[in-house]
Amino acid sequence: MSADTANQNLYEIFRRRMPSDDRVFLDAPGQKPVYYRELDGMVARLQQRLEALGVRPGERVVAQVAKSPTAVLLYLACLRSGAIYIPLNTAYTAAEVEYFLSDSRPVLLVCQPRDEAQLGAVATGCGVAAVATLDGESGGSLGDGEAGASPPVAHRGAEQLAAILYTSGTTGRAKGAMLSHANLASNALVLYDYWQWRTDDVLLHALPIFHVHGLFVALHCALLGGSRVHLLPRFDVGQVLSLLPESSVMMGVPTFYTRLLENPDLNADACRNMRLFISGSAPLLPETHVQFTERTGHRILERYGMTEAGMISSNPYDGERIAGTVGFPLPGVEARVVDGHGDPLPVGEAGILEIRGPNVFRGYWEMPEKTAAEFRDGWFITGDVVSRDAEGRLSIVGREKDLIISGGFNVYPREIEMEIDALEGVRESAVIGLPHADFGEGVTAVVVPENPAVTDAEGILAALGDRLARFKQPKRIVFVDSLPRNSMGKVQKNVLRERYRELFA
Numbered sequence: 001m002s003a004d005t006a007n008q009n010l011y012e013i014f015r016r017r018m019p020s021d022d023r024v025f026l027d028a029p030g031q032k033p034v035y036y037r038e039l040d041g042m043v044a045r046l047q048q049r050l051e052a053l054g055v056r057p058g059e060r061v062v063a064q065v066a067k068s069p070t071a072v073l074l075y076l077a078c079l080r081s082g083a084i085y086i087p088l089n090t091a092y093t094a095a096e097v098e099y100f101l102s103d104s105r106p107v108l109l110v111c112q113p114r115d116e117a118q119l120g121a122v123a124t125g126c127g128v129a130a131v132a133t134l135d136g137e138s139g140g141s142l143g144d145g146e147a148g149a150s151p152p153v154a155h156r157g158a159e160q161l162a163a164i165l166y167t168s169g170t171t172g173r174a175k176g177a178m179l180s181h182a183n184l185a186s187n188a189l190v191l192y193d194y195w196q197w198r199t200d201d202v203l204l205h206a207l208p209i210f211h212v213h214g215l216f217v218a219l220h221c222a223l224l225g226g227s228r229v230h231l232l233p234r235f236d237v238g239q240v241l242s243l244l245p246e247s248s249v250m251m252g253v254p255t256f257y258t259r260l261l262e263n264p265d266l267n268a269d270a271c272r273n274m275r276l277f278i279s280g281s282a283p284l285l286p287e288t289h290v291q292f293t294e295r296t297g298h299r300i301l302e303r304y305g306m307t308e309a310g311m312i313s314s315n316p317y318d319g320e321r322i323a324g325t326v327g328f329p330l331p332g333v334e335a336r337v338v339d340g341h342g343d344p345l346p347v348g349e350a351g352i353l354e355i356r357g358p359n360v361f362r363g364y365w366e367m368p369e370k371t372a373a374e375f376r377d378g379w380f381i382t383g384d385v386v387s388r389d390a391e392g393r394l395s396i397v398g399r400e401k402d403l404i405i406s407g408g409f410n411v412y413p414r415e416i417e418m419e420i421d422a423l424e425g426v427r428e429s430a431v432i433g434l435p436h437a438d439f440g441e442g443v444t445a446v447v448v449p450e451n452p453a454v455t456d457a458e459g460i461l462a463a464l465g466d467r468l469a470r471f472k473q474p475k476r477i478v479f480v481d482s483l484p485r486n487s488m489g490k491v492q493k494n495v496l497r498e499r500y501r502e503l504f505a
């Protein structure tokens, strides 16, 4: 087969590397392990079910499902069938899911059995042809049906889409980042080498599987290595500590590391078989890095990435891992630090990071203007403020985008402000992130009521309850008579952040 007709389906890369011996892929507490030798057959059967429900190559499948081995198989079955996988945070409310369904127009929604009645109605309203359920324990309706002959792995070109991951925007409307098979494959292969992945690695997986970090970075490395994965339903300190001694790699957001450090059972002995702790998705405080080394002898490897580009930079595996830096651009990723006009800045000067490379996404789903606005001469504008040292190491010193990162989840202030401003009794609001020991940043709403004598925090939170996912809801609400503004009339969030910086102390 010539190079241009070869199948570029990411699944095909994994399939070719699946060990045929008795190695385990997924090991979830209380569930039957999934072996590599049976993996392709299981994924093919699920592909048949998807096809019976009308899924075809290039069609979208939206999934809002609990983390389980079957949920991982669903992702792989979508790849295998050539469909475009769209995972959603399980915390999203029906109102939020409705937006994603109407925007992406999938042929199939897969949800949890307990949500079927409510989301089924939402899906029907959005014109989604089929709804199926998936349940980690019993399989759900996707597990039904007779198995026929194994369908072939769908043929996909490198630039065809494997997934769309929604990421919010400064306008408050979420955008679907389109990721191709080549985007995902290139990033996975680079990370596999860069982090010196080994076939005998055992991955401790406690991240959610609806974001880049847990779904792509973690699972793709394991699949390339034919490695075992301890698949935990969520991050639970006790469970993580009990599995650490039989694991060799863990990936986490900084909250994982601060929570582990709070537990006296975290020590060098618990980490005796570990070779690599990776942190990302939010800034790791240098003190967390130092304390973790003191307690365990391990230097956390911090890397930096985003939904639109997968992993962008990483501290080195062999060289020095420096706290507070996110390391070097990964092989194949070009990075430049520029000023507001796009002119490159000298070493040491902070500016906007722009990147280029095979990992950079194909644009936002059906939003050509937004896509165009986030590229400059072919470079993707990350919106992160970065400085670069003489060796080429990057440090993230700020964000140009108005974004809060809470426990590794992105929260876009504009979205919360729009919901709060629409409430009766509210004149306006400003949503900010304040230093928070557990989540890194704590979502805080500064609200100007219509009547200064009428302040109703409980009422605001109750009204947001079925509109916004729990993690987006303000942890605190502060009432003020007016918001500080600059001469252009723009709210000075930096003034508010300074004024309330001790709120969660």
Ligand code: MLC
Pocket (backbone or CB within 6 Å): 206, 207, 208, 211, 212, 213, 214, 234, 235, 253, 255, 256, 280, 281, 282, 304, 305, 306, 307, 406, 407, 408, 409, 439, 470, 471, 472
């Ligand atoms: C849960 N809550 C959160 C929250 N997670 N609130 C703010 N921020 C969060 N991240 C809410 C819960 O609903 C609950 O509300 C309360 O806070 C306390 O819950 P908890 O029991 O402490 O939460 P827990 O289930 O332990 O979850 C915390 C967490 C989780 C940090 C383990 O959020 C998590 O797994 N985060 C990882 C996010 C991630 O994977 N990011 C990768 C993005 S990819 P209440 O009020 O009901 O008690 C990306 C690119 C890249 O950014 O570079 O990787």
Ligand code: AMP
Pocket (backbone or CB within 6 Å): 167, 212, 279, 280, 281, 282, 283, 284, 302, 303, 304, 305, 306, 307, 308, 326, 382, 384, 396, 399, 405, 409, 410
């Ligand atoms: P997301 O849109 O969820 O993919 O979030 C991507 C954003 O997370 C990036 O643009 C950064 O602002 C932030 N981020 C990811 N990794 C790191 C890190 N190691 N340090 C600081 N910020 C990070």
